[in-house]
Amino acid sequence: MTKILGIVGSPNKGGRTSRLVEKALAGAASAGAEIDAMYLGEEDIQPCRGCKVQKCWEDGICRLDDSAEPRNRRIKEADGIIFGAPVYFHDINGLAKDFIDKVRIPPRGGGLHTIYLPTNGKSAFAITIAGGTGKGALTSLGAIHWGLFLPCGFRALKPVPATPFNFKKALTDAEERGKELVKAAVNIAPFEEKGLADRIRHFQETDWVNSDFTDDNFFLACAIYEGIMDIPAADRKAVEDIKVHIEKAKQLMDAGRKTEAPAYTALAYEIGRRIWDKHK
Incomplete structure (x- = not known):
């Protein structure tokens, strides 16, 4: 066995x-x-x-x-x-x-x-x-x-x-x-x-194994965005702002401008964390 x-x-x-x-x-x-x-x-x-x-x-x-x-x-x-x-x-x-x-x-x-x-x-x-x-x-x-x-x-x-x-x-x-x-x-x-x-x-070639802090922060921003999607009382405008920041960060990373992405991932995380702490 x-x-x-x-x-x-x-x-x-x-x-x-x-x-x-x-x-x-x-x-x-x-x-x-x-x-x-x-x-x-x-x-x-x-x-x-x-x-x-x-x-x-x-x-x-x-x-x-x-x-x-x-x-x-x-x-x-x-x-x-x-x-x-x-x-x-x-x-x-x-x-x-x-x-x-x-x-x-x-x-x-x-x-x-x-x-x-x-x-x-x-x-x-x-x-x-x-x-x-x-x-x-x-x-x-x-x-x-x-x-x-x-x-x-x-x-x-x-x-x-x-x-x-x-x-x-x-x-x-x-x-x-x-x-x-x-x-x-x-x-x-x-x-x-x-x-x-x-x-x-x-x-x-193994997923995520060689991630740096930018990758980690992007993953975290996505995780908190998905985590607050099911909160009915969450500020929809704030939730939409998180999505916009994540998309901007991804565009920068895909364009080889990874060092600029944390400005958006960090902001997405901060907004999401305030919503999470308030409602969860």
Whole structure:
């Protein structure tokens, strides 16, 4: 049976990150998978000290932290991975980052190249949740994809970036992505070359992974616009103004004038946030 591991990077069990990952796992279960959940808040994760031993790359065992190897083994044994993390100051939280720093998947002989990794070609997807302002849902995706998925040789499905303004939609997307992950896990597509080029190309082409602050702010403006559309009491003129600002920002971005777009995305967000805070 296909086994899917969901990793909750938040220290708060039962919070938004948990809800999203659990929804994704429910989707995977409905598609026939065996599911497993790892809550990092319940793990004794010690920061990587960058020790000089560095045998961990060969056997997956941290000489300074006995809890690391069992976590690595669960990742290695899973057929697909869901990794969810909250966003603190435009990036994933420290607990999630400490976890990623300690992930070691030993190669099956022959060296440290991707083609020898037991996780090579397995599928995974990321979930980020930027609570509060909603900022950073996209910019935080790089740490998960480049820091965890690339070294493990995972192939990434489209991520699920969540904010308070699109949370309901994100729950639905997470469940659907969980179903997609089960299908992808059945058809493993290993990276064929020893070097990084194949993996780099893959993650460069993955939606939202290489987003900058302008992309993030544009996504956020669109999310808050869609989030206030169903508020009957919202000022229709203000809502229309948001739409106009978003369209102007997109025109600038499409024309290669990306540095000018934040003037409009930020304004759209500010107007939308006032409406949201008043009515939600």
